Amino acid sequence: MTRKLPSRRLALAWSLGAALLALGPRPALAETYPDRPLQIIMPLPPGSGTDLMARVFATELGGILGQRAVVNNRTGASLTIGMAALANAPADGYTLAFTPVTPIVVQTHRVKNLGYGRDSFVPICQTFENVFHVAVPPSSPFRDFRALVDHARANPGRLRYGHTGPASGPHLLGEQIWRQAGVGLVDVPYRGEADFATNLLSGTLDIGMATSFLVQSLNLRSLAVASSERLPSMPEVPTVEELGLGRVASVTYGGLFVRAGTPEAVTTRLEEACRRVVEGAPYREVAEKQAVRATYLGRGEIGRRMATDEAVVGALIRELHLEE
Structure with a gap:
């Protein structure tokens, strides 16, 4: 044992x-x-x-x-x-x-x-x-993280977010963020980022827990980044801690x-x-x-x-x- x-x-x-x-x-x-x-x-x-x-x-x-x-x-x-x-x-x-x-x-x-x-x-x-992001497609009505949270609170259980499988790093990260924000979202597991990218762009998914690579390559809108500091490549994107959610364990x-x-x-x-x-x-x-x-x-x-x-x-x- x-x-x-x-x-x-x-x-x-x-x-x-x-x-x-x-x-x-x-x-x-x-x-x-x-x-x-x-x-x-x-x-x-x-x-x-x-x-x-x-x-x-x-x-x-x-x-x-x-x-x-x-x-x-x-x-x-x-x-x-x-x-x-x-x-x-x-x-x-x-x-x-x-x-x-x-x-x-x-x-x-x-x-x-x-x-x-x-x-x-x-x-x-x-x-x-x-580094992972709370990301939405370019067509999303959500311009910032606060707008997303306000909508989720007014419509509990309606927003869907994609991640790369149960207990994956992005899944655990997303669950911490939603819990600390006080909202409930429906998680939709995929085998990988490439699998949920198409659904995210089409609007089937509202949100994706996405890598910097996916955000940059698909021109996604990052609403928050799970990093200790803002990324030099995306200085306009606030960190999760800056949004008042506290530290999250990003594995x-x-x-x-x-x-x-x-x-x-x-x-x-x-x-x-x-x-x-x-x-x-x-x-x-x-x-x-x-x-x-x-x-x-x-x-x-x-x-x-x-x-x-x-x-x-x-x-x-x-x-x-x-x-x-």
Whole structure:
């Protein structure tokens, strides 16, 4: 049976991570790691935006570490197949995962007998953040978020919003926003953004929880952005917090992970290499093409963020009865 830490201990477990696994320096290991190629598990299919970013990341990481890093797509079961593979790999730093955080902070609340728990991994760094918007088509009568909320209050249960599936990051984000705004909308799940885009443009859907990429490519009107600050590319769009809704747990970011138990010397070297990759021009260029933010956070910062967000979405999953 997989052991799960109580939520109040997750921040400590994730933020300190591998630092608690070693009692002293490992100079010999620090000098020799890595001495063979690395495998980076990618739980999304080849050709996806995150996969393209992972491949550039792997190339740059290999150049910094002096060993080739190979991307291995292990897809399926809402990204949990890839993470189970990491959980069963040796804790030596030669198998990593470049992944969204959802198979760790979301699926562990939904699925029993995953073969891993929230404490099975150590986050090395945050490598990207996919920013989502409350978006409407250009023909929508809603010019701002307040107009949408006023209409929803006057017409409860009439507005429909699309997202990319039950318990997906956009679904959980949307539910937090509507609850904090005090309105009830009908959620309509789709398999992906491309599936709901046509219905959004035709007016079958009133609203979509959409990425910056979809907003820009379809010229959608963004009424609010789930970001800590306004986006330079859309400075006129207010953040959710600016609208008075408070902080929302957006689990649409990801990073680099290793198995728990990986030596401190290895995680320290990987963290520094990760920073250099994410702050480098090649990786930032591919992220920009996907309209994704290349936002670096170190081990402690991403660990604390995951623990905070996990507590929020875990409670929401139970409230919405999204367990499988």
